[in-house]
Structure formats: C-alpha cells, structure tokens
Amino acid sequence: MSYSILATSQTPALIIYALDVSGSMSLKLDGRPRIEVVMDALSATLQQMVFRCTKGAQISPRYRIAMYAYSDQVYDILGGIMTIDQVAALGVPVLSVMRTTATDLVFQEIEALLHRELPYMQNCPAPLVCHMTDGEFTGADPQPIVERIKAMRNEDGNVLVENIFISDNILPYPVPDPTVWPGIDDTTQLNGKYAHKLRSMSSRLPEGYRVMMSENGYAIAPNAYMMLPGMSPELVQMGFVMSMSTPVAQ
Amino acid sequence: MYEKITIDQTTRCPVRVVKLNTYDFRYANDRSAESQRSDSKSQDYLTIRYDENYLGFVIADGVSQSFFGELASQFIGDHLLSHMMEFGERYLEGSVDFQDNLESQLNNMAFIATPIVNAFQIPSHLPGMLINVLEQKRQMGSQATFAAGFIDIAKKKMALAWMGDERIRIWKSLQEITKETLGEETFQTAERWSTAVGMVGKLHTKIIEDSDITRFVVYTDGLAILDKEMQLNPISQEGLEAIILQTSKMPQSDDVTLFELVWKPVEDWDTNRPSGPETLKHQFDTDAGIVNIEWKPISGASSYHIATISSEGQKITETQENSHQFTADELPKENLRFSVRANSEAKGTTQWSNLLVLGNYVGASGWIIPPKAEMRAIAPTLIKTLPVFRGQTVNKVDATTSDVHPVGEERIPGQQQTGSILNDPQQLSSDTQYLDEKDYLHQGAYRQGSNQVDTFEWALKPLRTPQKRKFKLEWLLISIGLVFLVIGTVFLIKKINKNKNLGLAAQTLTHTPTHTAIATQTPTSIPTNTATTTQTPTSIPTNTATTTQTPTSTPTNTATTTQTPTHTATASQIPTQTPAPTNQPIERTELPDIPTSPAEDGG
Numbered sequence: 001m002s003y004s005i006l007a008t009s010q011t012p013a014l015i016i017y018a019l020d021v022s023g024s025m026s027l028k029l030d031g032r033p034r035i036e037v038v039m040d041a042l043s044a045t046l047q048q049m050v051f052r053c054t055k056g057a058q059i060s061p062r063y064r065i066a067m068y069a070y071s072d073q074v075y076d077i078l079g080g081i082m083t084i085d086q087v088a089a090l091g092v093p094v095l096s097v098m099r100t101t102a103t104d105l106v107f108q109e110i111e112a113l114l115h116r117e118l119p120y121m122q123n124c125p126a127p128l129v130c131h132m133t134d135g136e137f138t139g140a141d142p143q144p145i146v147e148r149i150k151a152m153r154n155e156d157g158n159v160l161v162e163n164i165f166i167s168d169n170i171l172p173y174p175v176p177d178p179t180v181w182p183g184i185d186d187t188t189q190l191n192g193k194y195a196h197k198l199r200s201m202s203s204r205l206p207e208g209y210r211v212m213m214s215e216n217g218y219a220i221a222p223n224a225y226m227m228l229p230g231m232s233p234e235l236v237q238m239g240f241v242m243s244m245s246t247p248v249a250q
Numbered sequence: 251m252y253e254k255i256t257i258d259q260t261t262r263c264p265v266r267v268v269k270l271n272t273y274d275f276r277y278a279n280d281r282s283a284e285s286q287r288s289d290s291k292s293q294d295y296l297t298i299r300y301d302e303n304y305l306g307f308v309i310a311d312g313v314s315q316s317f318f319g320e321l322a323s324q325f326i327g328d329h330l331l332s333h334m335m336e337f338g339e340r341y342l343e344g345s346v347d348f349q350d351n352l353e354s355q356l357n358n359m360a361f362i363a364t365p366i367v368n369a370f371q372i373p374s375h376l377p378g379m380l381i382n383v384l385e386q387k388r389q390m391g392s393q394a395t396f397a398a399g400f401i402d403i404a405k406k407k408m409a410l411a412w413m414g415d416e417r418i419r420i421w422k423s424l425q426e427i428t429k430e431t432l433g434e435e436t437f438q439t440a441e442r443w444s445t446a447v448g449m450v451g452k453l454h455t456k457i458i459e460d461s462d463i464t465r466f467v468v469y470t471d472g473l474a475i476l477d478k479e480m481q482l483n484p485i486s487q488e489g490l491e492a493i494i495l496q497t498s499k500m501p502q503s504d505d506v507t508l509f510e511l512v513w514k515p516v517e518d519w520d521t522n523r524p525s526g527p528e529t530l531k532h533q534f535d536t537d538a539g540i541v542n543i544e545w546k547p548i549s550g551a552s553s554y555h556i557a558t559i560s561s562e563g564q565k566i567t568e569t570q571e572n573s574h575q576f577t578a579d580e581l582p583k584e585n586l587r588f589s590v591r592a593n594s595e596a597k598g599t600t601q602w603s604n605l606l607v608l609g610n611y612v613g614a615s616g617w618i619i620p621p622k623a624e625m626r627a628i629a630p631t632l633i634k635t636l637p638v639f640r641g642q643t644v645n646k647v648d649a650t651t652s653d654v655h656p657v658g659e660e661r662i663p664g665q666q667q668t669g670s671i672l673n674d675p676q677q678l679s680s681d682t683q684y685l686d687e688k689d690y691l692h693q694g695a696y697r698q699g700s701n702q703v704d705t706f707e708w709a710l711k712p713l714r715t716p717q718k719r720k721f722k723l724e725w726l727l728i729s730i731g732l733v734f735l736v737i738g739t740v741f742l743i744k745k746i747n748k749n750k751n752l753g754l755a756a757q758t759l760t761h762t763p764t765h766t767a768i769a770t771q772t773p774t775s776i777p778t779n780t781a782t783t784t785q786t787p788t789s790i791p792t793n794t795a796t797t798t799q800t801p802t803s804t805p806t807n808t809a810t811t812t813q814t815p816t817h818t819a820t821a822s823q824i825p826t827q828t829p830a831p832t833n834q835p836i837e838r839t840e841l842p843d844i845p846t847s848p849a850e851d852g853g
Contacts, residue, residue, distance in 0.1 A: 047379060
C-alpha cells in the first residue's frame with residue numbers, strides 16, 4: 001500500500017518547504033502581514049513535529065526538513081537538510097519579504113535535491129514538497145518541473161506536492177471553520193486560472209495523511225487535493241499541518 | 251514474605267528464569283534502539299512479587315508522546331502492584347468488587363502522581379522549542395498503559411486488569427484460549443492511565459479460573475512481532491533473545507518487556523528443539539467423508555503426534571506414517587486446526603509444526619476459514635498534539651535578508667532499587683513514601699497469617715469495611731490536606747516574593763528568560779544552544795504581575811509597572827537582547843552583586 005511507511009528515526013520523512021517571500025507577502029491577511037501569518041504557522045508546525053518526535057527529553061529525528069525561501073532568487077534557509085532535532089535547537093526561522101516570484105527556480109532546486117536524496121530513502125516515507133505562495137509566478141512556468149517532481153518516487157510512493165495559495169478570493173465562499181471543511185477536490189469551484197493551475201500541480205491527499213489530519217481535528221474528505229486556500233490564518237495553518245501529516249509511530 | 255523483582259529502566263535485562271516448585275516464570279526487558287543510542291531510560295516497566303503460592307505483576311508501558319512516560323510507567327507499576335498484592339486475594343474471592351475498587355484506586359493514584367510530575371525538572375540545557383513542548387506535555391500528564399495481575403498458583407485463578415494494548419495471552423496446553431477468555435477488541439492503545447486525570451478510557455478487569463491453564467504471557471507492544479509467534483511452541487530462551495534483538499533492528503523499534511508464567515510440568519525453555527514437520531496439507535473426500543492430513547516426513551522419525559485443535563479443545567493422535575485419515579463426522583466443527591510433531595530416538599521430539607487451519611465446517615464443501623477478525627482494534631490516540639492555534643511562546647524576531655543566503659534487571663529480593671525515579675530525591679514525594687509504607691504495612695498484616703492477626707488488627711480493620719466508601723473518605727481527607735498545604739505554600743511564596751519585589755525589584759525584572767531558542771538563521775553555522783539561542787524576556791507564563799517586560803526600553807525598576815504580555819522585537823532590538831547568554835539575566839548590570847537563582851532561570 002502506498003504512503004504507509006511510518007516516519008521513524010531510521011526511516012525519517014523528508015519535508016521540503018518552498019516559501020514565497022515576494023513583495024506581496026507584506027500585504028495584510030486578517031490584519032497581519034502574510035509573511036507573519038506564515039511564520040506563525042511554520043512555528044506551530046515545527047513545534048508539533050517536535051511534539052510528535054519527543055520521547056522523554058529526546059527528540060527522535062523522525063522528520064528531515066529542507067526549507068527554501070524564494071523571490072527573485074532562491075534562499076536555502078537551513079543550509080541543506082536538517083533533522084527535526086537540529087531544527088528545534090536552531091529555533092524558528094525568520095523571513096522577510098523581497099521582490100518577485102521566481103517559482104520555477106525554487107522547484108528546480110527541489111528537483112535537484114530530490115535527485116540527490118531519493119536513492120538513499122527507499123525505505124522511508126515518500127518525500128513531501130510544501131509550496132506556499134501568494135501569487136502567480138513571474139518567471140518561467142513551474143508546472144513542467146513540478147510534474148517531473150511528482151513523477152519521482154520511492155518504495156512508499158510518488159513525491160507529494162502540496163500547495164498553499166494565500167489569496168482572499170481563491171474560493172467563491174468563505175471557510176469560517178476549517179475543521180469541518182472537506183478540502184478541495186475535482187468539483188470545487190476555484191477563482192482564477194492560477195488556482196486551477198495550482199490544483200493540477202497538487203497531489204491527492206493519501207489516506208494515511210487524511211487520518212492524521214482527522215486526529216488533528218480536521219474533517220478533510222477522501223480524494224481531496226493537497227491544496228489549501230490561504231484565505232485566513234487558520235487555513236494557512238491547516239496547510240502546514242497537512243505538510244507534517246506523515247504517519248509516525250506512536 | 252514475597253520476593254520482589256523490578257527491572258531497571260536504564261539498562262537491558264536479558265531473559266531470566268525463576269523456577270519454583272509448582273511453576274516457573276521468565277521475564278526480559280530491553281530498550282528501544284533509539285533509547286540505547288541516546289542512553290535514555292526505557293519507558294517500559296515490569297515489577298513482580300511472588301512466592302510459592304501467589305504471584306503479582308505489573309507491566310506498564312509509558313506513552314512516549316506524554317510527559318516522560320517512564321514516570322507514569324514506574325509509578326503505576328509500583329503502586330498498582332502494592333495494591334494488587336494487598337487486595338488480590340479478596341478480588342479472587344469476590345469479597346471486594348474488583349472493577350469498582352480498582353477504578354477508585356487508579357483515579358486516586360493521580361492525586362499522588364500529579365505533584366511528582368509537576369515537580370519534575372526539565373533539564374535546562376534543552377532547546378527552547380523542546381522545553382515549550384515538554385511544558386505542554388506536562389499539562390497533559392505522564393501516561394502509561396498497563397497490564398496487572400494477581401495469581402493464585404494452586405487454584406490457577408487470576409485477577410487480571412489492563413488498560414491499553416499490552417498483550418495478554420493464555421493457553422491450555424496447545425490451545426490458545428485468549429480470545430475465548432478475554433474477548434476481542436479489548437486492547438485499545440487509547441486506553442491508559444494518566445498522572446493528570448487517572449483513568450483515560452475503560453479499565454478492563456477479568457477473574458479467570460481454569461485448572462487446565464498451562465501458560466500465561468504478557469508483553470508490551472514493542473514485542474508485537476510475537477503476536478504471530480508462540481501459537482503452539484513455547485519459545486526457547488535463545489529464540490526469545492533472538493526475537494528481542496530482531497525488534498531492536500526494526501525501524502519501529504520500541505522498548506520491549508515480556509513476562510511469561512508456566513505451570514509445571516513445563517517444556518524446557520532451555521532446549522532448542524528441531525523444527526517440526528513442514529508442508530502440512532489436507533484433502534477432504536466428500537463422498538467418503540474422510541479428511542486426509544499429510545506432511546513432509548522427518549528423517550529418522552519413529553512416530554508422529556497429530557494435534558487436532560478446535561474450540562472444543564485438543565486431542566493428540568499418534569501415528570507412524572506421515573499421513574493420517576480422520577472421519578469428517580468425528581472432527582470438531584468449529585475453528586479446526588492441525589499440527590504435527592515428530593518423535594525420534596536420536597533427536598527427541600521436534601517442535602510442533604505450523605498450524606494447518608481448516609476453519610469452520612460449512613456442510614458438504616467442508617471447512618472454511620472465516621474472515622479474520624483483528625485481534626486488537628487500534629483506536630485513535632487520545633493524546634492530541636499541540637493545538638495549532640495556541641499562542642506561541644516562541645517569540646518571533648524580525649530579521650533582515652542577511653539571515654538567509656542564496657543557494658549555491660533483575661533485582662535481588664530485598665535489595666534497594668537504584669536508578670529509580672522514585673528514589674531520585676528530585677522526584678520523591680513524601681506522599682508516595684507514605685503510601686508505600688502503608689501499603690506494605692497492610693500487606694504485611696494480610697500476609698502474616700492468623701497467628702499475628704491481633705497484632706495487625708488495627709491495620710486490617712479499614713480493609714474489612716466496604717472498601718469503596720472507606721477509600722473515598724481516606725482520599726478525600728488526603729485531598730483536603732493537600733489543598734491546605736498548597737494554599738499555605740502559595741501564601742508563603744507570595745509573601746516571599748513580595749518581600750523580594752520590594753527590595754529587589756530590578757532583579758525580578760531581569761530573571762525572566764524563556765529559554766526559547768530563537769534562531770537568527772545564519773545557515774553557515776551549526777546550530778548550538780549557546781551560539782544561536784536568544785533569551786527573550788517575555789512570553790513566559792511564570793512572570794508575575796509585578797514583572798516589567800518592556801523590550802523596547804530599559805525596564806523600570808519598580809514593582810508595580812505592567813507586563814507586556816507578548817514581545818515582538820524589532821530587528822533593531824535584537825542586538826540589545828541577543829548577547830544575553832544562557833542563564834544570565836538580561837540587564838544584569840543594574841544589580842551585578844546579586845547572584846542568579848537557578849530556580850528563576852529554569853524556565
């Protein structure tokens with residue numbers, strides 16, 4: 001069965017974050033700069049990872065994390081891949097906004113990283129790429145690269161790609177309570193071409209992830225895409241929770 | 251007087267056997283691969299008391315996602331065993347309600363355990379993010395699953411209790427009767443005991459009396475690999491060691507603990523018997539009404555034993571051939587299985603073969619294996635991870651773009667425990683000691699026999715009254731006493747603080763580091779606590795209302811200024827705070843002669 005390998009210290013999950021730090025991330029979301037909302041969500045997610053990995057006072061390195069910020073260039077925030085215990089020691093990263101949105105560049109970096117890493121993680125959970133953006137790309141179309149990434153796989157399954165699209169009007173209706181929202185599927189009406197593009201760039205949510213999400217209080221439906229509309233801080237948070245929903249050993 | 255065995259959570263306990271006149275038992279424990287690597291404690295715990303007539307045991311498995319699960323497993327192990335030894339006989343007799351009384355006891359134990367958890371000091375050198383998480387876990391308490399029992403050896407009568415997914419398995423000779431005896435789907439990972447609330451979920455209890463029981467095994471989920479083993483053949487010592495070693499090499503390696511009791515006569519655990527016959531198969535001749543069982547012959551075998559096992563029991567048939575015909579009408583109709591072993595003068599008796607399962611009789615077409623029911627239903631864990639929208643105690647620090655860069659064992663009876671949490675002065679509470687002493691006193695009274703009953707009558711009296719009421723009253727009084735103690739302590743602390751604040755207001759201001767690791771994210775540096783940790787002086791719940799936290803300005807040294815509840819430092823503020831090293835108060839220069847209190851720095 002795909003996506004069933006548990007994240008353990010011997011078979012850690014690799015999660016790659018691609019965070020858009022373009023100028024528009026300084027715009028407000030729910031009264032706060034978007035970048036700040038993202039940092040909050042990332043901080044809570046890292047803590048939750050630590051929560052899941054802690055036995056006694058030891059943090060078991062069940063997650064490996066790579067983190068890229070991108071604007072007109074790509075920035076490797078962690079200087080490579082770090083285990084969750086190393087990230088915990090380092091603390092929550094700090095981002096500030098820059099200029100354009102060169103989405104293709106960051107996916108190129110991720111593709112290269114996966115080419116390097118995948119041969120060594122055949123018994124590990126399938127890697128996950130969590131892409132957070134708030135606007136259309138300004139460089140080349142990233143979709144061909146994303147499709148190549150999605151086609152890469154290990155024994156657990158294909159590489160998963162999740163998209164968190166921070167936008168006020170991606171959905172034609174508000175989502176007042178994310179915990180009862182079923183997520184985006186094929187029938188969900190989306191506003192804007194880029195929203196449709198991001199959906200097609202997103203993987204389906206594996207069942208194991210869905211179960212973990214439900215344990216976190218979310219009612220996401222089967223067959224939902226790994227795509228979240230960042231219309232509120234709660235939905236952005238939900239997106240980051242999804243990114244760390246690799247099943248772990250109890 | 252009982253002998254006592256308690257495993258040491260800090261090290262491995264290889265398989266040990268204790269041989270008595272009428273029964274033997276063995277036990278083993280090993281830490282998970284991860285715990286071995288980091289030299290941290292096992293969160294499993296096993297404690298046993300025994301003599302020739304009775305045996306009590308508790309196996310507990312600390313929940314790793316709770317607050318230091320080893321605290322709960324050891325606490326529940328020690329206290330529950332004392333309770334079982336004290337009440338076990340009455341539970342077996344039925345003079346005390348097993349379920350009700352044990353439920354009360356488990357819930358009451360939380361009152362004693364909570365102060366131990368609250369007093370437990372988290373190592374101060376840990377990263378701030380981890381400390382935050384551990385403090386969140388502390389609120390939820392330390393948790394453990396457990397299986398406990400009190401066994402009357404002669405009567406083969408057992409009082410069993412469990413919460414969680416410890417495996418309990420029982421045999422009548424070759425026949426495993428676990429499901430028949432305990433039922434299905436009663437082992438839930440979500441059920442556990444918590445130092446914060448007592449029972450989480452349902453307590454399961456069972457009184458079992460069966461003179462045909464031969465074997466009884468309990469093990470933690472780290473040995474789940476055994477679920478499909480031990481069906482017929484007891485595992486040899488060597489085999490058990492090999493399995494434990496095997497688990498430590500698995501990616502999901504967990505702490506493992508096993509306890510097994512066998513009534514005599516027992517098959518020798520020390521002997522490695524050769525494997526049994528292979529490739530058992532059957533043919534059902536519907537016209538003749540014959541079931542033919544056949545297997546691959548064993549070289550040198552003089553005879554074979556065929557075990558016909560079913561819900562009705564087991565029957566052994568001996569034959570000299572490597573096949574045998576049974577009349578279908580005479581075979582059991584429910585849960586039919588066969589196993590074969592060979593006998594030879596040279597090699598002795600082999601192990602029983604793997605089971606040939608025929609299943610249930612459904613008429614002319616013979617036997618069909620019914621859909622396999624899951625032995626253990628795993629419910630979602632009740633341990634919830636951090637609420638994701640909870641206010642973060644990790645302060646956020648703005649930074650410039652320069653923060654990122656472009657890509658390029660065994661205990662001898664009577665011997666005092668060592669390495670024990672409860673023997674750790676940090677974690678010992680007088681309440682715990684009192685309870686232990688009282689438990690042992692009651693147990694002593696109960697076990698002394700009629701000759702000394704008068705001497706211990708005062709101790710026995712409360713136990714003979716309706717246990718439930720008496721116990722509640724006792725705990726109520728203890729609770730009231732504790733409440734007064736806490737209130738008194740709070741007033742005392744307040745008074746001390748008030749005096750401190752009046753005289754040393756500036757010091758109060760400076761001693762509020764959060765130990766929160768806020769990285770300034772310089773990717774070229776390897777993260778170390780000292781190099782990258784910034785002690786931000788706010789967002790710590792222990793701040794008193796009199797503390798001043800105004801990060802953008804020099805704190806004022808008055809006892810009445812207000813606290814800014816959260817702190818978002820601007821980039822320009824960072825340099826003024828970042829240099830403050832760990833355990834060194836910020837703005838310390840104001841009162842250089844006053845030493846820093848470790849308690850205040852502890853976060």
